[in-house]
Amino acid sequence: LFDAEARAAAASIWGIDAETLPSNLGRSFDEIVEAAAADAYAGLVVTGFDPEDTTNPASTLAAIQRAPFVVALELKHSAVTAIADVVFPVAAVAEKAGAFVDWEGRTRTFSQALKDSNALTDARVLSMIADALDVFVGKQDVKSLRQELQKFNSVVTNRSERPRVAAVAPAAFTLETWPQLLDSGVMQEGEPYLAGTARPAVAKLAAATAAGLGLRDNDYVRVSASRGSVLLPFEIVEGVADSVWIPTNSELSHVRAALGVAHGAEVSLSHGGAE
Numbered sequence: 001l002f003d004a005e006a007r008a009a010a011a012s013i014w015g016i017d018a019e020t021l022p023s024n025l026g027r028s029f030d031e032i033v034e035a036a037a038a039d040a041y042a043g044l045v046v047t048g049f050d051p052e053d054t055t056n057p058a059s060t061l062a063a064i065q066r067a068p069f070v071v072a073l074e075l076k077h078s079a080v081t082a083i084a085d086v087v088f089p090v091a092a093v094a095e096k097a098g099a100f101v102d103w104e105g106r107t108r109t110f111s112q113a114l115k116d117s118n119a120l121t122d123a124r125v126l127s128m129i130a131d132a133l134d135v136f137v138g139k140q141d142v143k144s145l146r147q148e149l150q151k152f153n154s155v156v157t158n159r160s161e162r163p164r165v166a167a168v169a170p171a172a173f174t175l176e177t178w179p180q181l182l183d184s185g186v187m188q189e190g191e192p193y194l195a196g197t198a199r200p201a202v203a204k205l206a207a208a209t210a211a212g213l214g215l216r217d218n219d220y221v222r223v224s225a226s227r228g229s230v231l232l233p234f235e236i237v238e239g240v241a242d243s244v245w246i247p248t249n250s251e252l253s254h255v256r257a258a259l260g261v262a263h264g265a266e267v268s269l270s271h272g273g274a275e
Helices: 004-014 029-037 057-066 122-132 142-153 207-213 255-259
Strands: 044-047 070-074 086-089 098-101 107-110 173-176 203-205 219-224 229-236 243-245 266-274
Touching: 004 142, 029 057, 044 122, 070 122, 203 207, 203 219, 207 229, 207 266, 229 255
Parallel strands: 044 070, 070 086, 173 243, 203 229
Antiparallel strands: 098 107, 173 266, 203 243, 219 229, 219 266
C-alpha cells in the first residue's frame, strides 16, 4: 500500500496502472460496522459470517439491519439471511476446492469432492455481482486465484509504516480463548448427537489462581468483563498464574456475546459458588 515497489508489482500482476491502486487505508471490520450503523452504505454484501463471532453481536446485527439493501451468501438460514433482501445459496465445502488455515497458521488446501452439483462458489457469485456492476475482478476459479496469490507471495516488500498497536495497562487476568472444533457454531445446528461428543466447557486456571480465589472441587468460577460474565466449572492446568482460558463459543461460554471481548482482553475472576 505505501511501498512504491510493491504497488508496481501488484499493478503488474493485475495488468493495471499503479496509479489506479488506492493509496488510502481501507476500513477495519469495526469501522465497517460503525459506518453501516451511520448509514454510510447503500448496501452490504455479507458472506460466511455470523454476528455471534463478533465482539458485539447485537450492535453488529443492528448495523447490518440499517443497510438499505443486504445481500447474503450462505449455506443455511442465519440471523443475516433473516434480514437480507437477497440470499444466494453457495457451494458447501465438499462442492468446491479451497483451503483452511489451522491453529498453527498453516494453510491446508483441499480439492473438490462432489463435482456434479453445479453449485456456485462464493467467489463465483461475487464475480457475477461485480460483472452486473461493470466491475472487473478477474478470474474467480480456485486454480487462477491460487496462481495469483503465489505471484504475490513471491514479492518481498518492506512496509514503510508498521502496524500501530495501542499500549494497554497490565491486566489483572488475561483472557485466553479460541473456538473448540465442536461448539455452538451455526454449521453444527440440528446435530444433537454430534454436539453430544463436544468437550465440556470449563475454565482452565493455574493452581495458584484457583487457590487465590478459594476454589475447591465442584466450585464454579465467574469470568467477567465490562459487558457481562460467564459462569463455568474449572480445571487446574499448568499455566501462567495471571491468565484464564475459556472456550470462545461453547455451551455456557459465549465469550463475544456475553463478555464483549476477545482473546487477550482484560477480565476479572471471582468465586462463582458451589455446584
